[in-house]
Amino acid sequence: MHMRLVKLLLVLAGISTQCVFAQNYPARPIRLVVASSPGGASDILARTLAQKLTEQFGQQVVADNRPGASGVIGTDIVSKATPDGYTLLIIQPSLTINPSMIKKLPYDAIRDFAPVSLVVDAAQIMTANPSVPAKNVKDLIALAKTKPGQFMFGSPGLGTSPHLTAELFKLKAGVDIPQVLFKGSGMAYISLISGEISLAFSTVLSAMPHVKTGKIRALGVTTSKRVQVLPNVPTIAESGLPSFETSQWFGILAPAGTPRPIIDRLYQALSRASSSPDVKERLAAQGVEVVNRKSEEFAGVIKSETEQWAKVIKAAGIRPQ
Structure with a gap:
C-alpha cells in the first residue's frame, strides 16, 4: 500500500511538473x-x-x-x-x-x-487535355477500360504526390493509364496543354489559370468536398469513383x-x-x-x-x- 502511494505521488508530481513547464512555454x-x-x-x-x-x-x-x-x-x-x-x-x-x-x-x-x-488540407485536381472525350471521371473510366494504354498521365517526378495519386486512381478505378515522369510540374503542364499527355493530377492553385482559360479541362478534385475557388468542379468521388479521397x-x-x-x-x-x-x-x-x-x-x-x-x-x- 505504501509503495502504491509513493508511485501515485511520483506520477502526480510528474504531471504537475509538465503542467508548470507548459504554462511557462515557450520561454525562448x-x-x-x-x-x-x-x-x-x-x-x-x-x-x-x-x-x-x-x-x-x-x-x-x-x-x-x-x-x-x-x-x-x-x-x-x-x-x-x-x-x-x-x-x-x-x-x-x-x-x-x-x-x-x-x-x-x-x-x-x-x-x-x-x-x-x-x-x-490542400486538394489536388485531375485535369485533362480538351481532346480527351470525357466530361467527367465516370466517362474517363469507361473510356480507359475500352482503350487500355491509350491515354497517358503526366507527373512531376517519381514518388511525388501527383505521381502516387495517379497510381491510386488507376488502382481503385481498375484502368491501365501509363505515366510519363517529368522533372517538375512545369514540364508536365506544357505537355498536357500541348496534348502530348492526356491527364494530370496537380494542386488546384497551379491548375486554376489553365482551367479558367479552357486550356485544360477539370474532371474532379481529390478531397471529400468541393473547393471554394472552383465550386463547379465536382469531387472525384461524386463524379464517378465513390471510394476515392486523398489530399x-x-x-x-x-x-x-x-x-x-x-x-x-x-x-x-x-x-x-x-x-x-x-x-x-x-x-x-x-x-x-x-x-x-x-x-x-x-x-x-x-x-x-x-x-x-x-x-x-x-x-x-x-x-x-
Missing part, C-alpha cells in the same frame, strides 16, 4: 524546420504560421529550411531533437510515402514523432516524447493562427482548407496513409531506392 525561440526549399508550399505556410505564433507567444518562431533527399534531411533533424517543444517540423505526405520509397530511413515515421496538428495535407510534428501539455498548447496556438480571417482567406484562394485536426486524428492519418501508399507503390511495381 522555437525552431520550425521546413524539410524543403524556400518558396514552396511548405515554406510559405511555415512562415505564415511562424509569424502568427510569434505574435501569440511573444517569442520568435523561426522557419528553418533544411531541404534534401525528398524531405528526409529536415525530418531526421526533428526526429533526433530534444523533445521539449522548441524544435518542430512542418510536414506533408512525403512523411507517409518515403517509408516505401526509400530503403533505409534514419527514422521511423510513426514511432519517432508526436503529431501536433494536421493544419490544412496534399500539411501538419506539424514534434519529436516523440514531447510532453502532452506542450502538444496541447501548440495545438491551441496553431488553431488560432490558422483560423485567423486573413490566413483562412489567403489559403482558400489557393484551394487550401484549414482543418486543424487534433493529435490523435493526425496520428491516424499518418498510420493509414503509410499503409495506403505502401500498397499503391507495391501495386505500381515501384522499387525503393
Whole structure:
C-alpha cells in the first residue's frame, strides 16, 4: 500500500511538473524546420504560421529550411531533437510515402514523432487535355477500360504526390493509364496543354489559370468536398469513383516524447493562427482548407496513409531506392 502511494505521488508530481513547464512555454525561440526549399508550399505556410505564433507567444518562431533527399534531411533533424517543444517540423505526405520509397530511413515515421496538428488540407485536381472525350471521371473510366494504354498521365517526378495519386486512381478505378515522369510540374503542364499527355493530377492553385482559360479541362478534385475557388468542379468521388479521397495535407510534428501539455498548447496556438480571417482567406484562394485536426486524428492519418501508399507503390511495381 505504501509503495502504491509513493508511485501515485511520483506520477502526480510528474504531471504537475509538465503542467508548470507548459504554462511557462515557450520561454525562448522555437525552431520550425521546413524539410524543403524556400518558396514552396511548405515554406510559405511555415512562415505564415511562424509569424502568427510569434505574435501569440511573444517569442520568435523561426522557419528553418533544411531541404534534401525528398524531405528526409529536415525530418531526421526533428526526429533526433530534444523533445521539449522548441524544435518542430512542418510536414506533408512525403512523411507517409518515403517509408516505401526509400530503403533505409534514419527514422521511423510513426514511432519517432508526436503529431501536433494536421493544419490544412490542400486538394489536388485531375485535369485533362480538351481532346480527351470525357466530361467527367465516370466517362474517363469507361473510356480507359475500352482503350487500355491509350491515354497517358503526366507527373512531376517519381514518388511525388501527383505521381502516387495517379497510381491510386488507376488502382481503385481498375484502368491501365501509363505515366510519363517529368522533372517538375512545369514540364508536365506544357505537355498536357500541348496534348502530348492526356491527364494530370496537380494542386488546384497551379491548375486554376489553365482551367479558367479552357486550356485544360477539370474532371474532379481529390478531397471529400468541393473547393471554394472552383465550386463547379465536382469531387472525384461524386463524379464517378465513390471510394476515392486523398489530399496534399500539411501538419506539424514534434519529436516523440514531447510532453502532452506542450502538444496541447501548440495545438491551441496553431488553431488560432490558422483560423485567423486573413490566413483562412489567403489559403482558400489557393484551394487550401484549414482543418486543424487534433493529435490523435493526425496520428491516424499518418498510420493509414503509410499503409495506403505502401500498397499503391507495391501495386505500381515501384522499387525503393
